[in-house]
Amino acid sequence: MDPFDLLMAEHRDLERVMEALDGCAERAEDDDPEALEALGEFARLVSAIDRHGHVAREDSVLVPQLIGAGMRPDEELLAAVKRDHQEVRALASELERVAKAGDPERAVEIAFKLSDLARCHIFTEETRLFPLARAVAQRGGLLVIAEAFADFDRRAAAGEESARLGAARDALVARWGTDAACVRQRVEWAGTDD
Numbered sequence: 407m408d409p410f411d412l413l414m415a416e417h418r419d420l421e422r423v424m425e426a427l428d429g430c431a432e433r434a435e436d437d438d439p440e441a442l443e444a445l446g447e448f449a450r451l452v453s454a455i456d457r458h459g460h461v462a463r464e465d466s467v468l469v470p471q472l473i474g475a476g477m478r479p480d481e482e483l484l485a486a487v488k489r490d491h492q493e494v495r496a497l498a499s500e501l502e503r504v505a506k507a508g509d510p511e512r513a514v515e516i517a518f519k520l521s522d523l524a525r526c527h528i529f530t531e532e533t534r535l536f537p538l539a540r541a542v543a544q545r546g547g548l549l550v551i552a553e554a555f556a557d558f559d560r561r562a563a564a565g566e567e568s569a570r571l572g573a574a575r576d577a578l579v580a581r582w583g584t585d586a587a588c589v590r591q592r593v594e595w596a597g598t599d600d
């Protein structure tokens with residue numbers, strides 16, 4: 407698979423997670439204790455994606471490959487992407503802390519900040535970094551990156567991180583995503599006489 411198509415497919419998964427995170431934050435805003443606890447689970451999921459998933463794929467495989475293919479390490483876009491990753495990491499650990507401390511107001515604020523930043527970050531990567539990276543890597547380089555990604559996937563599968571991460575992601579999206587909310591609402595309506 408083309409390495410940038412793979413990264414963009416992972417972005418679509420991340421957008422579903424962010425959409426579910428927003429839904430969960432809205433419920434936490436209405437003082438739903440289950441939602442506040444779930445915000446902590448979202449925070450742990452984002453940290454796992456940072457350590458073992460998409461963000462690790464970009465930081466530990468893509469960026470070194472691009473530098474190897476000739477991109478300058480101090481390239482403004484690479485620095486901006488790294489800053490975003492650091493900020494997402496910091497927001498996720500702060501969200502986990504305040505959700506555990508039982509502070510819904512602060513947790514909701516951080517959750518919305520996190521989903522906004524993730525969406526802007528995805529936009530920056532897809533409209534600026536990936537086109538530039540694709541041009542730098544060119545054809546031979548793309549194959550090398552694809553192979554390095556396959557190695558990354560083999561290591562993640564061997565350590566079972568990818569299965570754990572996928573299961574946690576799917577459970578949160580199913581519980582808090584809009585589709586899930588629509589289904590719940592339809593079930594509730596079906597149970598009334600209106």
Ligand SMILES: [Fe+2]
Pocket residue numbers: 461464487491527531
């Ligand atoms: Fe990224």
Ligand SMILES: [Fe+2]
Pocket residue numbers: 413417460464528531
């Ligand atoms: Fe990304």
